[in-house]
Amino acid sequence: MDAVNEMIIEELKKDSRISMSELGRRVHLSPPAVRERVRQLEEQGIIKGFTIALDIKKMGYPIEAIIEATIKNNRYNDFKQQIQTYTNIDFCYRIAGEACFLLKAHFQTFVDAETFIDELQPFAHTKTNFVFSEVARF
């Protein structure tokens, strides 16, 4: 991870669709050289994938909630399994702190949010924070 690799990552973060030639131009490297570096970054798992950034609100999910979940009755595995069945979860972290997990999910309506939280209750008690806005990206 030298300075050139950092530049490569910076450029791909801004636009992952540029060609290897264009990327080479931007970081002052030949196409085969930059291609090989990207391949290695993928191989090392530093670059996990090429993807898109989505605006979840504009996709018809105006409600976003961050939920802290504290597991009940030792039902860790049930909780994890339940979590996997949802497609409206943006991330879920196992954390050290007051709660056991912290997750973010999105909903079309408050009714959907209520249903979601209710469904978690057998496994965890929850504390829900609704998202007003995101402070501009970094």
Added chain:
Amino acid sequence: MDAVNEMIIEELKKDSRISMSELGRRVHLSPPAVRERVRQLEEQGIIKGFTIALDIKKMGYPIEAIIEATIKNNRYNDFKQQIQTYTNIDFCYRIAGEACFLLKAHFQTFVDAETFIDELQPFAHTKTNFVFSEVARF
């Protein structure tokens, strides 16, 4: 946002580097047609950008923390401004709940994390949760 657009988003989420021809093949549309749809999705702001998914731990930041910040002395703007100066923040949400903001940041060492939290104290009181792991993606 019909079923085809959802397929387009799904494919680009998996690999944002495929050509418009390949994307067209996957969603059963001609290259110009799929190209136009992607253009519109960008224009509408549903697709915010083409980017990469990074493994922050493998980039030399083994420590990740989720920090809840409750603003002190009405210093909202100072806090927001301070936040913008950091490059180690993954996201920051303005939320409804016990705290005012919830942010995630990454660090090389615990000393860095301590310094970071200390620097926020003039503006907010904080509650820090360290991240053990991420529950597999969705």
Added chain:
DNA sequence: GTTGAAAGACACCATCC
């Protein structure tokens, strides 16, 4: 890691459905 050449793929446009 660079260069150069060949083959191929892609984007783009106009046209038509």
Added chain:
DNA sequence: GGATGGTGTCTTTCAAC
């Protein structure tokens, strides 16, 4: 709103250095 076909450009890929 989508399909087709032709053109020019750019990229990729490989070899040799």
